[in-house]
Amino acid sequence: MSDHPASGARRALSGIRVLDLTSAVVGPYAAKIMADHGADVIKVEAADGDVIRWIAGPSPTPGMSGKFMHLNRGKRSIVLDLKQPRGREAVMRLVARADVLLINMRPQAVERLGLDYDSVARANPRLVYCAMVGFGPGPYRDTPAYDSIIQGGAGVAALSEMATGQPRYVPYVVADRTVGLMALNAVMMALFQRERTGAGQCVEVPMFENMAALMLSEHLYGATFEPPLSPPGDLRLIDPQASPVKTADGYVCLTTNTDAQAFALMRVMGHPEMQTDPRFSTKQARAAHSREYFGIRAEAIARRTTAEWLALLKEADIPAMPYNTLDSLRTDPQIVASGLLREVEHPTEGKMWDLADPTRMSGRDDAPPRPAPKLGEHGAEILAEAGYSPEEIEALAGSGALGPSSA
Numbered sequence: 028m029s030d031h032p033a034s035g036a037r038r039a040l041s042g043i044r045v046l047d048l049t050s051a052v053v054g055p056y057a058a059k060i061m062a063d064h065g066a067d068v069i070k071v072e073a074a075d076g077d078v079i080r081w082i083a084g085p086s087p088t089p090g091m092s093g094k095f096m097h098l099n100r101g102k103r104s105i106v107l108d109l110k111q112p113r114g115r116e117a118v119m120r121l122v123a124r125a126d127v128l129l130i131n132m133r134p135q136a137v138e139r140l141g142l143d144y145d146s147v148a149r150a151n152p153r154l155v156y157c158a159m160v161g162f163g164p165g166p167y168r169d170t171p172a173y174d175s176i177i178q179g180g181a182g183v184a185a186l187s188e189m190a191t192g193q194p195r196y197v198p199y200v201v202a203d204r205t206v207g208l209m210a211l212n213a214v215m216m217a218l219f220q221r222e223r224t225g226a227g228q229c230v231e232v233p234m235f236e237n238m239a240a241l242m243l244s245e246h247l248y249g250a251t252f253e254p255p256l257s258p259p260g261d262l263r264l265i266d267p268q269a270s271p272v273k274t275a276d277g278y279v280c281l282t283t284n285t286d287a288q289a290f291a292l293m294r295v296m297g298h299p300e301m302q303t304d305p306r307f308s309t310k311q312a313r314a315a316h317s318r319e320y321f322g323i324r325a326e327a328i329a330r331r332t333t334a335e336w337l338a339l340l341k342e343a344d345i346p347a348m349p350y351n352t353l354d355s356l357r358t359d360p361q362i363v364a365s366g367l368l369r370e371v372e373h374p375t376e377g378k379m380w381d382l383a384d385p386t387r388m389s390g391r392d393d394a395p396p397r398p399a400p401k402l403g404e405h406g407a408e409i410l411a412e413a414g415y416s417p418e419e420i421e422a423l424a425g426s427g428a429l430g431p432s433s434a
Contacts, residue, residue: 038065038391038392039064039065039390039391040064040065040066041066042065043061043066043126043127043218044066044067044069044124044127045061045062045066045067045069045126045127045128046069046071046118046121046122046125046127046128046129047068047070048118048128048129048131048132048142049129049130049131049159050072050078050079051077051078051079051131052079052094052098052174052200052203052204052207053159053174053202053204053206053210053234054130054131054207054210055070055079055099055207056098056204056207056208057159057207057208057210057211057214058102058129059097059098059099059100060211060384062101062396062397063100063384064391065391066127068101068102068103069102069121070099070103070104070105070400071107071118071121072104072105072106072107072402072403072430073106073107073108073109073430074106074108074430077095079092079094079095079098080402083095086376087375087376090402091375091376091399091401093379095399096373096376096381097381097382098399099399100381100396100397100399101396101397101399102397102400103397103400103404103405103408103409104400104401104402104403104405105403105405105406105409105410105429105430106402106403106406106429106430106431106432107406107428107429108427108428109140109142110140111426111427111428112428113423113426113428113429114428114429115140117410117413117415117428118142119147120413120414120415121409122154123150123151124151124412124413125154126153126155127154127155127156127157127214127218128147128154128155128156128157129157129159129210129214130142130156130157130158130159131158131159131160133160133169133170133171134158134160135169137158144156144158144229148227151227152226153221153226153227154227155214155217155218155228155230156229156230157210157213157214157217157230157231158229158230158231158232159206159207159210159232159234160172160232160233160234161176161177161234161235162233162235162236163231163233163235167235172234172235173203174196174200174201174202174203175196177202177206177234177238178196178201178202179194179196180239181202181235181238181239181242182242182243182246183196183197183238183242186260186264186265189260189265190265190266190267190269191267202234202238203234205237205238205241206232206237206238209232210230213230213232214230217230243259245261245264246259246260246261246264248261262314262315262317262318263314263317266321268321268322268325269317269321271350272328273325273329274328274329274331274332274333274335274336275329275330275331275332275333276332276333277332277350278333279333279336279337279347279348279349280347280348280349280350281340281345281346281347282346282347283345283346284310285310286309286310288344288345288346289307289310290302291344292324292340292343292345293307294343295339295340295343295345296323296324298323298327301323306319307319307320333349337349357380365383365385366383367382367383367385368380368381368382368383369381371398373398373399375401381396401432402430402432403431405432406420406429406430406431406432407420410423410429
């Protein structure tokens with residue numbers, strides 16, 4: 028259990044120490060949320076640091092990209108060369124004091140480093156070990172995986188082809204972030220089980236199979252049944268018109284799932300006769316004839332301005348909101364009122380926009396989070412907590428197994 032003061036006394040994960048051996052997005056995202064809720068997260072990096080330090084946009088000083096800052100606040104960084112025996116020994120000493128270990132290397136690499144579950148569990152039987160892998164057991168098991176690879180393989184990119192004729196990755200690392208949340212859920216359940224049993228366990232979260240399960244649960248559609256009642260693909264979602272709707276001067280976002288919402292829209296559009304049209308009079312009929320329904324909707328909405336439509340839709344209690352760009356999103360009145368974006372002063376990067384945790388918990392003490400770390404910033408501090416003497420830390424650094432701090 029962690030005794031670091033940054034843990035905070037009134038946070039759900041106060042006293043939980045997380046050893047974060049992950050990089051890029053999937054693991055760091057899960058670990059960041061744990062840090063937001065009071066966990067002491069120790070980020071172990073290689074000498075060149077997490078790749079997201081370098082490939083995610085400019086920063087005032089090298090290696091501190093905006094995406095890295097958002098994914099790694101609240102953590103402490105140590106640089107260890109895990110290919111060296113002394114580096115592995117240091118990690119195992121950290122493992123012995125950890126509650127959770129997160130790792131997203133390929134299984135063969137993990138075994139070569141001696142960081143497989145069986146090896147680390149001998150050092151700490153209470154450890155919750157979470158491996159985020161590209162693929163579970165099977166022919167793809169030890170092949171590399173990134174978000175785009177998983178999007179293409181799991182059918183996410185194919186949805187764009189079904190709608191527009193061209194396959195396209197979602198321009199957002201949706202697989203990494205989704206599976207990161209799945210890993211977090213699994214770790215929380217394993218910690219809860221440990222409270223009951225006293226024992227840790229191995230948790231494996233494969234990206235490909237998890238994203239495939241999500242895609243199939245959404246889009247098997249009539250092919251769920253045997254024999255199939257339709258081809259796979261939810262018609263309402265793959266229709267090319269399932270997008271923000273063009274107004275006279277911009278776009279508006281709206282959805283009508285219930286009969287009450289759809290009938291209200293028909294009246295507001297000036298087409299009350301659609302309520303008795305057999306193509307549109309029931310939820311099932313509208314789903315089967317979504318292309319015709321969306322076409323009538325597009326023609327009607329193009330005749331008024333965005334402001335006019337937002338007022339009419341609000342009055343009719345039809346779910347709708349303005350269409351935002353990445354620029355306008357930052358000044359959206361709801362975003363401003365929520366305090367999501369907050370200006371903070373980073374010790375090395377200066378003024379920056381930090382993202383508050385939108386989830387509210389009445390039992391949480393929302394103390395300011397620790398800023399995202401420079402590469403290796405806390406190495407000596409972390410090792411001292413693990414029982415290393417100043418002489419041992421100096422020897423570790425001299426051997427090259429401990430990277431220098433860039434703080």
